[in-house]
Amino acid sequence: MISVILVNPKYSGNVGSIARVMMNFDFEDLRIVGNRNIINDEAYMMAVHAKEILDNAKFYESFDDAIKDLDFVIATSGARGGDRNLKRVPITPKELADKILEIKGNIGIVFGREDDGLRNEEIDKCDLLVSIPTSEKYPIMNLSHAVAVILYEIYTKKVENRFLDIKMREASKEDKELLIKKFNEFIDKNEKIPEHKKELCKIIFKRLVNRAFISGKEAWTLMSAFK
Ligand SMILES: C[S@@+](CC[C@H](N)C(=O)[O-])C[C@H]1O[C@@H](n2cnc3c(N)ncnc32)[C@H](O)[C@@H]1O
Structure with missing residues (x-):
């Protein structure tokens, strides 16, 4: 299973939009480090038909609690090299999608705070860092948009694999x-x-x-x- 983990999200609208994209791309497990109050009317409004993802969201007091039962944890960041001293070289969502389906066990993809993202010590606790290629003019995406891009790449890969499985024998x-x-x-x-x-x-x-x-x-x- 692949869980989506949000670390201290501030805006209910973002959480609702994330629930919606999770359902669009077949993800179910939403984990939130923070307070239950984030799931309010605005979140439900943005989730539209993905209310059950919000209803079933799990809450954690700390980052460590949210990832402790996971076998593989992936951090995400739009801040590359220069502006923050990231120790890891990030991979792209496409490269992640190529790898992730081969990883055994429970996986979590962690998304940071809207204002200051993930802290270096949180990124250090993860196994991999993913960054979505974006313009140097404005590399940081909206949280829910970043979730959408990453889940889309993984979903596309899953669909491709399913298609390959059922693909008919090529004519000899x-x-x-x-x-x-x-x-x-x-x-x-x-x-x-x-x-x-x-x-x-x-x-x-x-x-x-x-x-x-x-x-x-x-x-x-x-x-x-x-x-
Ligand atoms: C609005 S951003 C946080 C911005 C924060 N100032 C920073 O420098 O990290 C919120 C979250 O969206 C995700 N995000 C935004 N842009 C991204 C990108 N280009 N690649 C990967 N994740 C991104 C990350 O999880 C990030 O922590």
């Missing part, structure tokens, strides 16, 4: 050759097509088949049409 060289042969025979039999056009059709079809990543099933379905 033999499947493609047979499909092209069937098409050519079909064209040859058709008396309405002038001879010079037949050759052109065959060349174009062959190029199309070789360029397209068709599946074995698609190849065989098409063959049945060229009888």
Whole structure:
């Protein structure tokens, strides 16, 4: 499970928006270091249909309490190098998404305070630091926007993996050759097509088949049409 941890959020609207993006991208576990009062009418208004994420949010008195049962903790920051003495080199959300699904155990992604972010001693307690590439002119994002970008990258990776799992077998060289042969025979039999056009059709079809990543099933379905 991947938990979203907010450290002392100040604005209820941000917490509600975060609940909403969590539901958009299939995340459930919201942990908040701070006071329960942060979840008020404004938070529910911004959460819209993600009220259950707010209802089930867990509260902690300290950063250490919020992460103590987690196996892998990821810090986030928009402050890179220069303006704060970060000891770790950050990775991008895309690089995180490539790694995170292979990590075993419970994972937490920690987001900092709206005013002063995560403290260096908190970042030091984490295993990894992620920073969203942003303009040097204004690198710091709104808290809920930063959460959205990171969860989006992880969700996209999950969806990609699911798609790869169910992806059909690609047509073999033999499947493609047979499909092209069937098409050519079909064209040859058709008396309405002038001879010079037949050759052109065959060349174009062959190029199309070789360029397209068709599946074995698609190849065989098409063959049945060229009888
Ligand atoms: C408004 S920012 C905090 C700004 C604070 N002045 C600082 O320097 O960290 C609130 C939180 O949003 C997240 N955040 C904002 N911009 C980010 C970025 N470019 N990359 C990763 N996280 C970011 C971080 O979790 C940050 O602690």
